[in-house]
Amino acid sequence: MNNAQSALKVAAGIFLTIALITIVVLLFVSAQEATKTAQNEFSSIQTELSKASFTVYDNTSVSGSQVINAIRKFFKQDQFGIRVVTGKNRAGKSDGNHYGYYVLPNGEIAGNNRNDSIDSALNESSDNYVNPSGKFKAKLIVDSSNVTRGIVFEQQ
Incomplete structure (x- = not known):
């Protein structure tokens, strides 16, 4: 038991x-x-x-001062670039000035060269001068993964 x-x-x-x-x-x-x-x-x-942080630049009209602020804010980001087409540099059949990486329209980064200087955007005698009171059309560049790789600003 x-x-x-x-x-x-x-x-x-x-x-x-x-x-x-x-x-x-x-x-x-x-x-x-x-x-x-x-x-x-x-x-x-x-x-x-x-x-x-990029939605404000998605197919909108922005002022030149907003363009300069965007350049200062984003051009040093990794794998990111900004292209600015002004009235002057468009006349020379240029595709604009690039800040940060050169980003192709499909979102790919072209090469490893960066433009880490924003002096031309601030120099009034330059064709790349961004007039703070100018109007620009902003457009985002996204890659195949839908990641924002760049912003294009084209003066109106």
């Missing part, structure tokens, strides 16, 4: 241990799924926030 009680106690202990391990595993799996969902949500929020 004593052996039977001991066997029942051991069996009950093993059963409870297995039940406890099962509960812990189920909780871990559900927590893991919740973590993956949270990561995906965080990633989409982060993408939206990174695009939000």
Whole structure:
């Protein structure tokens, strides 16, 4: 009789241990799924926030001072470029002046050369001078992954 009680106690202990391990595993799996969902949500929020800084330049008209501010803000970003077409540099059949990387219309970066100087945009005697009171049409350049790679400002 004593052996039977001991066997029942051991069996009950093993059963409870297995039940406890099962509960812990189920909780871990559900927590893991919740973590993956949270990561995906965080990633989409982060993408939206990174695009939000460019939405003001998405097919809108901006002033020359906003163009200069955009150049100062974005031209040193990695894998990003700004192209400004002014009334003067358009007359010379130029495709404008580039700040940061040279970005092709399809969003690809052309080469590793950067223009890290904004002096020509501020020099009134330059064909690339951005008149703060001028009006510019802004357009975003996105790559095949829908990542914003550049902004084109064309004087109206």
